[in-house]
Amino acid sequence: MSLIREFQYSKILTSNAQEKTVTFLGKIKGEDAILKLEKTPFATETSEIDAFFAKNTISDIKELASNDVYHWGVSLLEQTLQNPTCKYSLVYPATETHIAKFETAAYHMISETPEHYQNVVKPYISTMQGDRLKWVRNILFEGAEAERVVYRNDDREKGFVLVPDMKWDGTTLDTLYICAIVLREDIASIRDLKREHVNWLNGMQDEIKAGVAKYYGNKIKGDELRIFVHYQPSYYHFHIHIVNISHPGLASTMSVGRAVLLQDVIDQLEYLEDGIASRTLTYALAENHKLWDLGLKYATRG
Ligand code: M7G
Structure with missing residues (x-):
């Protein structure tokens, strides 16, 4: 089983809205572990953009408002491991120095x-x-x-x-x-x-x-x-x-x-x-x- 599935969350070490990252402290098999998640950037290669629209990647849409020519809202994207939602990194077992590095x-x-x-x-x-x-x-x-x-x-x-x-x-x-x-x-x-x-x-x-x-x-x-x-x-x-x-x-x-x-x-x-x-x-x-x-x-x- 992937170690991540065994991760038991205890607290947020830090989050960064600009980098779109969040880092959690938790335990795996009773030892300290650090799990960092980062939202991935959008692909910009032509073939990937073609696939994005061809496959109806925008799967669910909720409009929040519109005004004149301006329309905005939120949506869900259908993603795969070739086009993933986030990248993770895991430190396990984590030492005090590892934890201090991520702590605010x-x-x-x-x-x-x-x-x-x-x-x-x-x-x-x-x-x-x-x-x-x-x-x-x-x-x-x-x-x-x-x-x-x-x-x-x-x-x-x-x-x-x-x-x-x-x-x-x-x-x-x-x-x-x-x-x-x-x-x-x-x-x-x-x-x-x-x-x-x-x-x-x-x-x-x-x-x-x-x-x-x-x-x-x-x-x-x-x-x-x-x-x-x-x-x-x-x-x-x-x-x-x-x-x-x-x-x-x-x-x-x-x-x-x-x-x-x-x-x-x-x-x-x-x-x-x-x-x-x-x-x-x-x-x-x-x-x-x-x-x-x-x-x-x-x-x-x-
Ligand atoms: P640093 O300036 O010592 O520290 O850089 P920083 O982590 O605070 O930037 C070490 C660099 O090595 C960082 O950019 C890490 O992301 C990278 N790094 C650390 N580890 C443990 C690994 C690893 O196992 N593999 C690879 N490829 N990079 C790593």
Whole structure:
């Protein structure tokens, strides 16, 4: 039986009307689980639109009002798994860190100095690199999600894997979201990047653009991709986010104070002798993030 059918709801962790998502906390077999549902976007390929009207997909209609040439109401759509109503993601068993990530929390802008990084953040990162990165190692070395991989370069030093992100349905190009995960395991976050990495990062960015464009038959081009990294990321193994530039959603993942363009990181490295670890980084941190209590609550400015 699908795990979802065993999900016993206990409360809403968060909902977002703009993203059309809702995230529930519940239990499966007595252990914590998180279920996130997201309404899917409409398909825009000509063949799919033809099918939409040919099959009378709008199955039930209730007009709410009309005025002059304006008419509006609500309707039901007949949907199938080829044209689904929603996408789900399930985390089970879920840890405290997973739950905190989805819980609605108050945010604060903080400025993390090089000293904060050395004294507070770096020790924290070392506690977050065990089992929590299992999914990453599964993709890199164990063949997980292999049938979905878009591109891989298996060079031990320079290599990386491009895989459709868990946040994406893998087909709607309008909402394309791909994750590039590097093979090397010595870079936890942008804080570990130094000038010596510039050539590697530039080359990887070019390879990402070419790899994505080729895989999707040039329906999306290299300069139509928003390529960025997170600070703080949720997972401390260096990876890069690649999103269709015309995708306006996912504000939480692309907002200023969380996302940094990879190109900006690369260009900065040219000026920072000792790398990103030597500058102050300003970003939004949630009160329920462990780093807040570990000391970053003292890193706010005013
Ligand atoms: P992040 O910046 O560490 O954190 O990015 P975020 O989740 O707060 O954005 C990690 C990225 O990896 C996110 O975009 C996740 O959606 C994605 N991701 C996480 N997991 C556990 C998986 C997975 O198992 N498979 C794939 N394909 N993507 C994942």
